[in-house]
Amino acid sequence: MRFVKALGRYAFLLLLAAALLAGDLILTKINPVKDMTCVWRNDFELIQVANPDMTFDKVFYGSSAVTASYIEGRNDTGYANLGIDYGTVKDLYEMLEQGWVTINSDLVIGMNEIFFLDTLPTNETYPWHREWYEPYVYFHRDRLNRLITLGLDSMMDGGSFFYADTSTQQRTVYRGALSDEDLQKSIDSMVERFGNVTLDDCKENFAALEQLVAYCEEHGIRLRGVWMPWNEKMEIYPAAQAIMDHADEMLAEMGIEVLDLTRAVPVQYFHDTGHLDYDTGAPWFTDFIDPWLAEEG
Amino acid sequence: MWYLQVDTLTFILGATLLYGVLAAVAGRIWPNRRLTPFLLVFDLGLLLYVSRELTAFYVVYTLVTYAMLRVLKAAKGEGLRRGLFVVFCLLCASPFLYARFALLLPVLPAIFTLVGFAYNMLKAIDAVFYVYYADKDIPLIAYANFLLFFPVMTSGPILRYRDFEQYYLKPRPVTAPVATAAVKRFIWGMFQKMVLVALLSQVLTRLLEARLCLPVSLGLIVVCYASLFFDLSGYSDIAISVAAFTGFVVPENFKNPLSAASFTQFWRKWHVTLSDWIREHIFVVVNGKRLSKWMGAAIGMGTMVVMSLWHEFSIGSILNGVYMGSFLAIENLFGLSTVDKRRTSKWIFWGRCLLVSFFFGINALSFYMDAGQLFEVLKGLVRL
Numbered sequence: 015m016r017f018v019k020a021l022g023r024y025a026f027l028l029l030l031a032a033a034l035l036a037g038d039l040i041l042t043k044i045n046p047v048k049d050m051t052c053v054w055r056n057d058f059e060l061i062q063v064a065n066p067d068m069t070f071d072k073v074f075y076g077s078s079a080v081t082a083s084y085i086e087g088r089n090d091t092g093y094a095n096l097g098i099d100y101g102t103v104k105d106l107y108e109m110l111e112q113g114w115v116t117i118n119s120d121l122v123i124g125m126n127e128i129f130f131l132d133t134l135p136t137n138e139t140y141p142w143h144r145e146w147y148e149p150y151v152y153f154h155r156d157r158l159n160r161l162i163t164l165g166l167d168s169m170m171d172g173g174s175f176f177y178a179d180t181s182t183q184q185r186t187v188y189r190g191a192l193s194d195e196d197l198q199k200s201i202d203s204m205v206e207r208f209g210n211v212t213l214d215d216c217k218e219n220f221a222a223l224e225q226l227v228a229y230c231e232e233h234g235i236r237l238r239g240v241w242m243p244w245n246e247k248m249e250i251y252p253a254a255q256a257i258m259d260h261a262d263e264m265l266a267e268m269g270i271e272v273l274d275l276t277r278a279v280p281v282q283y284f285h286d287t288g289h290l291d292y293d294t295g296a297p298w299f300t301d302f303i304d305p306w307l308a309e310e311g
Numbered sequence: 312m313w314y315l316q317v318d319t320l321t322f323i324l325g326a327t328l329l330y331g332v333l334a335a336v337a338g339r340i341w342p343n344r345r346l347t348p349f350l351l352v353f354d355l356g357l358l359l360y361v362s363r364e365l366t367a368f369y370v371v372y373t374l375v376t377y378a379m380l381r382v383l384k385a386a387k388g389e390g391l392r393r394g395l396f397v398v399f400c401l402l403c404a405s406p407f408l409y410a411r412f413a414l415l416l417p418v419l420p421a422i423f424t425l426v427g428f429a430y431n432m433l434k435a436i437d438a439v440f441y442v443y444y445a446d447k448d449i450p451l452i453a454y455a456n457f458l459l460f461f462p463v464m465t466s467g468p469i470l471r472y473r474d475f476e477q478y479y480l481k482p483r484p485v486t487a488p489v490a491t492a493a494v495k496r497f498i499w500g501m502f503q504k505m506v507l508v509a510l511l512s513q514v515l516t517r518l519l520e521a522r523l524c525l526p527v528s529l530g531l532i533v534v535c536y537a538s539l540f541f542d543l544s545g546y547s548d549i550a551i552s553v554a555a556f557t558g559f560v561v562p563e564n565f566k567n568p569l570s571a572a573s574f575t576q577f578w579r580k581w582h583v584t585l586s587d588w589i590r591e592h593i594f595v596v597v598n599g600k601r602l603s604k605w606m607g608a609a610i611g612m613g614t615m616v617v618m619s620l621w622h623e624f625s626i627g628s629i630l631n632g633v634y635m636g637s638f639l640a641i642e643n644l645f646g647l648s649t650v651d652k653r654r655t656s657k658w659i660f661w662g663r664c665l666l667v668s669f670f671f672g673i674n675a676l677s678f679y680m681d682a683g684q685l686f687e688v689l690k691g692l693v694r695l
Contacts, residue, residue: 023487027494147321163513170517 076124482558503545611639
């Protein structure tokens, strides 16, 4: 009887806690944001929408350099393009480890120097960045806040609350080529941002590379690496070379096959420093790499 | 603002919950014991979680200021005590003054990591006042708990030692009604800070884009007043509700300021703990409690200027302080400080409330726009 009375006294608090917990669990399970066509979705969510079970036999993973360069389904290799904005090797390991993606047989990682950079800004909305103490609504707060505030703005202008239609949103690819002047600006900006990085700035990603190799061995996944193309108008600056050399050494020690395409793509196929023009460069690159991808292990 | 970051908020709520449960269990086993001294563990844990430098600063600051309290208590002779009292008050504020001057003079290195120090410094000075005027000792653990009390660590409300001590020695039991009220208040505080302030900021942006005329300028004044209120009051609600789970009653910071019919009354309803602190610790002490109206006017002006400088060292802040202080000065000189609601016609009373809110709203504009925009908004008041 006393217990029932105590329950009654704390009824509001208990019901509130139960509602919050249940609400969060349901939202996490349904993950409505990925299906919302009124918010801008991240690359991972767009892949999820196209592949709801997120299970692949063969995966070509990397950053936007991979997204922009490899045309999935162009030839008959069966590789899925899993390029995501700001994707690093650590992101990949976390995706696999937390079960966001399942790979059955083959994994190829498209690498460049920033693929190993711990300090690379990431897309905060990738689900593996969510901490255990972050409620679903809090984790998606920026996009939900933008949805509400910009929706209200739109209404005040006489428009609809759902001002954005992202039903046809695709991962970003690049078309055409930058002018020499803009390309130079892009090169200068890269060197300014990443020209002074050291191996110390890659510790976590190098550790993740070791973990990834172990994960692949454990799960029977054949792992290979590709050094993604660099525009020949841009020199490989010393900091990048040091990172690439170190990664090469690690991969060689662990017996991982690596294909070096840093200088393989003719300059006319580039959009900027490392993204290919999707209309000309990506088909060329896909046709070039597919025979290698198709090689049996 | 640790309450708005989910990791620190989780720490705070987790610590509060854990402490609440431990206190309830301990209360059953040892009814005459209290757990309040152990709150220091959570204070230091939170500080350590946020930053080691910040923890080191606050530990050193606590020990150094506590040593001052000991010296002051041990000092003999009124002259020596008074001298030490003044010096120690200044020393308590010295990191704050240094940090403010370092912002003005970039040649000064930023040697202190200060979070919430503008508030905690006032608590340290209050402890100096307590030892000097009450001539009582403060135990080290009680003092450290007072200074580092985590629910009010970053932005107040400002506790006074005598209020803190009351609940430190005899915490209020966290009963079901207390907990329920605290949770409701927490939600309302969060709603103000996270939702209302964000929405008002959208409205503010839209209004600033419009052609400035009387209705738009009035709208801006209302929006800025409301934004400032929800921002500060929301924070206070959160802090007060979290503190309630530790058995402490933290003083209210906002008491329906819209019902103030004079600025003298307004400052007893808006950011109460700060204006009370300044009035009680600086001017009342310096001048005694029986004041001529000229002295009252000067104190009103001085309080507002000091309060503005506490927010920021800048010409704008001084002008802001003079603007708000001039209302207090005028009220003192012309005997308009208090209004008896029962003896005043309803129209006059609410008319005065409206005027006070309007003039304070003009002050609130300065928190959300630069001087040029503020001037344009004021010009809009005389344009149809």
